[in-house]
Amino acid sequence: xxxxxxLLMLGASALAACAWSQKGHDVTAYIAERHLxxxxxxxxxSLLEGRSMVYWANWLDNASHTMxxxxxxxxxxxxxDEGDTYESAxxxxxxxxxxAIKAQLETLADSTAAFADKQLxxxxxxxxxxxxxxxxxxxxxxxxxxNRIKLKYFGRDTNLHSIWDSALPEAAHKWSYTEWQQQIDxxxxxEQAAIxxxxxxxxxxxxLPVAAEVYVYFQPGxxxxxxxxxxxxxxxxxxxxxxxxxxxxVLNSTFDPSYR
Numbered sequence: 001x002x003x004x005x006x007l008l009m010l011g012a013s014a015l016a017a018c019a020w021s022q023k024g025h026d027v028t029a030y031i032a033e034r035h036l037x038x039x040x041x042x043x044x045x046s047l048l049e050g051r052s053m054v055y056w057a058n059w060l061d062n063a064s065h066t067m068x069x070x071x072x073x074x075x076x077x078x079x080x081d082e083g084d085t086y087e088s089a090x091x092x093x094x095x096x097x098x099x100a101i102k103a104q105l106e107t108l109a110d111s112t113a114a115f116a117d118k119q120l121x122x123x124x125x126x127x128x129x130x131x132x133x134x135x136x137x138x139x140x141x142x143x144x145x146x147n148r149i150k151l152k153y154f155g156r157d158t159n160l161h162s163i164w165d166s167a168l169p170e171a172a173h174k175w176s177y178t179e180w181q182q183q184i185d186x187x188x189x190x191e192q193a194a195i196x197x198x199x200x201x202x203x204x205x206x207x208l209p210v211a212a213e214v215y216v217y218f219q220p221g222x223x224x225x226x227x228x229x230x231x232x233x234x235x236x237x238x239x240x241x242x243x244x245x246x247x248x249x250v251l252n253s254t255f256d257p258s259y260r
Contacts, residue, residue, distance in 0.1 A: 021166035022058045024240060026177035028130040029057035031185050031244025032251065035192075040248075040255040047119050053126045054177065060127040072124065075100035076131045078204060079141035082215070086205045097132045098204045101125060101250075105200075108254050126247065132204055133243040135211040135235075136164045146214075152223040160218050163228075169240075172233035184237045185244070195242055196249035203246055210235060 033053055036044065048056065063069040064076065071094070078096035080089040095103075104121035107113050113121075131137045139145035139161075146160030153167050175183065187195065198206075217231065218224065252259040 021169060023166075023177055023180070024134070024169055024236075025057040025061075025127060025130045026054050027180040027184075027240050028133075028243040028247060029053040029126050030177050030181045031241065032126070032247035034181060034185060035245060035248035035252075037252050037256045037259055039258070040252045043255040044122065044251065047115075047122050049119075053122075056123045057126055057130070059123050063123075071095075072100070075124070075128055077137040077139070077145055078132070079145065080138060080208055080211075081140045081142055082212075086201070086208060097128050097137060098200055100128050101132065101200050104128070105250055105254060108251075125250075129247040129250070130240075130243045132200075133207060133239040134164060135207055135214045135239070136161045138204065138207040138211045139215070146218075149218065149220050151218060151220055153228075154225045155223060160214070163218070163224070164214070168229060168232050169236050171229045172236055180240065181244075184241050187241065187245070192245055195245050200250075203242070207239070210239070 029052070033041070044053065060069075060072060060076070064072045074092050074094040074096055076097060078089075078098050079092070080086055084090075091099075104125040107117055107121040108125070110118075136146040143149050144161070146164065147162075149160040151158065151160060151163075153163055158167065173180065173183070214232075217228075
């Protein structure tokens with residue numbers, strides 16, 4: 001019985017950890033792939049042994065709930081509660097999305113790191129960069145990033161985190177991940193340069209006001225439908241594009257000395 005209860009809890013926490021659903025992570029990875037330099041693409045192809053970043057984009061959501069990778073459970077998000085700033089929010093001693101991204105980049109840049117360690121770093125990085133751009137993964141600790149905020153979506157009981165994971169992105173566009181890339185990956189070179197400017201901390205900090213707007217808009221107990229889709233679809237498109245371009249940027253900066 002204890003094992004059965006533990007499995008139920010594990011399943012519930014697995015659902016709570018997802019961000020952007022599988023489609024969103026695939027979109028992020030595919031946008032990034034389209035912006036890799038040839039040298040970076042070759043290095044990643046070698047690390048992932050011929051499989052694409054899209055193949056591994058959702059791996060961590062499952063892996064974090066297995067014993068060998070349980071240490072990564074808190075790496076999918078960074079909580080900043082209302083009243084805290086990015087700088088004043090208590091650090092999670094187990095790590096968070098921002099510290100995870102920085103650690104994986106350090107491993108990838110380390111010429112002495114083992115191949116297996118670099119391979120794992122790639123699998124983690126491709127996922128967590130996407131997580132950091134999902135507003136509820138920069139949400140409040142007290143409500144578990146919106147998981148405890150109960151509301152309705154087209155009359156169905158759900159929670160705020162779940163809406164942002166999949167309901168809103170899937171309602172915004174019924175596209176494949178390649179179609180998402182084709183439609184939203186249209187920034188000019190100057191716009192791309194502005195998106196990738198700054199640091200990982202800058203990018204995480206940029207998501208905080210988006211999360212704050214989400215908390216104001218979505219109120220507990222209310223029903224949301226078409227108006228919410230129209231309001232937030234452009235934000236979802238923007239966040240996925242940012243994630244993909246920034247993932248490509250940090251990888252190119254790591255693997256290609258001639259980049260920029």
